[in-house]
Amino acid sequence: MIQRDHPKLIISRQCKLGQLNRSAFYYAPVRVRSDLLAVMKEINRVFTTYPFFGSRRIAAFLRR
Incomplete structure (x- = not known):
């Protein structure tokens, strides 16, 4: 130590x-804020569902 x-x-x-x-x-x-953690989980969910989406398409998808 x-x-x-x-x-x-x-x-x-x-x-x-x-x-x-x-x-x-x-x-x-x-520490990661809980609202930011929720957004990160949603991004992960979208990316695992649509792995061919790029960052721009994921952002557009999340805005809808």
């Missing part, structure tokens, strides 16, 4: 020793 306040090893060295990218260490997950 990486310790932010380690007396001898800086964070970049700890990440290197643990084979972890520093960006992964600093990453904080962001």
Whole structure:
């Protein structure tokens, strides 16, 4: 585990020793809003039904 306040090893060295990218260490997950999640599910449903639709056609389909 990486310790932010380690007396001898800086964070970049700890990440290197643990084979972890520093960006992964600093990453904080962001919650997805429920309304956005609903739109994403609808896009997925349309795409699985019509896999030959492109992004423009899916957008037109969703507007209707």
